[in-house]
Amino acid sequence: MTDSRSYPAMHPPRRIGFAVTCWFLALLGGAGAVLFGSAAAMSTDSCRPDEIVFPCTETGQQVVFWLPPVGWIVSNLLAWLTSALLIRRGGPRWPGVFVGVVVYTIAMVAGWFVAVR
Secondary structure (H helix, E strand, C coil), rough: CCCCCCCCCCHHHHHHHHHHHHHHHHHHHHHHHHHHHHHHHHHHHHCCCCCCCCCHHHHHHHHHHHHHHHHHHHHHHHHHHHHHHHHHHCCCHHHHHHHHHHHHHHHHHHHHHHHHH
């Protein structure tokens, strides 16, 4: 079944600007997530062997490392999904970028709170 709805036309410079913004945020966010996850995992190096605080456990270290990259992936998927839904309904696509940034920020803040115990 084909989709016979017409989608709103955008000027090529606006589409290119949107694409460049999305790629820039995705690459910068991915690098930031990996670096933050690595730094957060290394922040548990000062844990003593007898500590039972969550970030000092093996599971806690894995959560501290993987929370920012997983949050980055989820934020990209939600931004893409939100933009796609808005475009299909004839709305602007930029709020999808905002959704992605908000979800990414929540994941990074959650990672920070877990890492600092």
